[in-house]
Amino acid sequence: MLSCKQQVARSSDYLDGQLSFRQRLLVRHHLLFCPNCRRFIKQMRVLSATLRKLPEPPPADLEQTVEWMMRERSR
Amino acid sequence: MATADDSELLKRLLAGDQQAFRELVTTYQSAMRAVAYAIVGNRHADEIVQDAWLSVVRNLSGFEGRSSLKTWLLTITANSAKNRYKQNRREVLLDDLPSPHGTVDDDRFSSDGHWLLAPFAWHQDTPDALLTEEELRECLEHTLLSLPQLQSSVLVLRERQGLELEEICNILEISLSNVRVLIHRARLKVFATVEHFEETGEC
Numbered sequence: 001m002l003s004c005k006q007q008v009a010r011s012s013d014y015l016d017g018q019l020s021f022r023q024r025l026l027v028r029h030h031l032l033f034c035p036n037c038r039r040f041i042k043q044m045r046v047l048s049a050t051l052r053k054l055p056e057p058p059p060a061d062l063e064q065t066v067e068w069m070m071r072e073r074s075r
Numbered sequence: 076m077a078t079a080d081d082s083e084l085l086k087r088l089l090a091g092d093q094q095a096f097r098e099l100v101t102t103y104q105s106a107m108r109a110v111a112y113a114i115v116g117n118r119h120a121d122e123i124v125q126d127a128w129l130s131v132v133r134n135l136s137g138f139e140g141r142s143s144l145k146t147w148l149l150t151i152t153a154n155s156a157k158n159r160y161k162q163n164r165r166e167v168l169l170d171d172l173p174s175p176h177g178t179v180d181d182d183r184f185s186s187d188g189h190w191l192l193a194p195f196a197w198h199q200d201t202p203d204a205l206l207t208e209e210e211l212r213e214c215l216e217h218t219l220l221s222l223p224q225l226q227s228s229v230l231v232l233r234e235r236q237g238l239e240l241e242e243i244c245n246i247l248e249i250s251l252s253n254v255r256v257l258i259h260r261a262r263l264k265v266f267a268t269v270e271h272f273e274e275t276g277e278c
Contacts, residue, residue, distance in 0.1 A: 003184075003187065003188025003189065004184060004188055004189050004190045005181075005183075005184040005188035005189075006188060008179055008183075008184075008263075009259075011259070011262075012255065012258050012259035012262055013255060013259070016233075016240055016255070016258070018240070018251075018255060036190045036193040036194060037190075039193075039194045039196070040179075040194045042200075043194055043197065043200070043266065043269075043270075044262060044266060046200060046201065046202060046205070047262065047265055047266060047269060048234050048262075049202040050202040050205050050206060050215070051215065051219075051230070051231075051234035051235050051265070052202075052234055052235060052237060053202050053203070053206055054206065054212060054215055054216070054235060055206075055212070056105050056235070058101055059100055059101060059104045059105070061121075062097065062100055062101065065100050065104070065125065065128055066093060066096045066097050066100060068125070068128070068129065069096050069100075069128055069129070069131075069132045070091075070093060070096065072129050072132045072133065073091060073132050
């Protein structure tokens with residue numbers, strides 16, 4: 001069985017689907033019996049989703065950039 | 076492959092619709108900046124993005140839709156950055172830098188690999204709830220900027236821009252194993268920062 005430390009080391013690969021079938025089973029097996037690691041993985045998932053939703057400010061130089069592009073286009 | 080949205084936008088761009096150019100820049104500039112930042116660093120990233128936009132305008136009619144518009148734009152950005160810095164071809168810097176709130180490292184575990192300091196329940200545990208806190212939003216932005224150059228770019232491209240690992244490898248010309256290492260280190264630092272925020276209310 002994986003230790004918690006080994007589970008954490010594989011966590012990103014687990015979330016990104018980069019583990020082999022066998023490795024994935026090992027992680028799932030560990031998660032089944034370890035509430036601490038279940039919480040950890042859940043929080044890692046929440047963070048990924050949070051970064052995905054983190055609002056982005058509009059580009060500061062938007063109008064200037066568009067003006068350059070329009071000028072380049074009419075060359 | 077180009078999506079239906081891509082084709083629609085492309086049609087308007089080719090017709091010279093200024094609003095379409097605004098949409099293009101608004102939608103893709105931050106992803107392009109993350110690519111430029113990975114290759115040339117902060118000082119020259121904006122310059123490279125500007126170069127890339129001009130190159131996009133010049134080559135727009137040659138876009139054949141074999142990739143998505145986003146992949147095409149990011150490839151042009153990477154090429155602009157690499158052309159400019161051909162002379163000093165960058166090595167992939169896997170050297171790690173400490174983060175203000177550390178990471179999830181060996182100190183968190185006992186010698187047999189069990190948690191010494193287990194993750195605790197957060198006050199907010201959904202993305203929407205976390206993002207209602209302005210301080211946390213600022214803290215996340217700050218953390219992304221404080222990560223080492225490649226860790227930051229790779230994390231932004233993966234999470235914020237939703238790229239697949241293989242796309243990141245191809246655009247930045249980094250091996251898959253390096254991308255995996257970079258993402259993992261970056262995520263653990265973000266994790267430690269948010270955990271610290273949940274514990275203390277401070278970034």
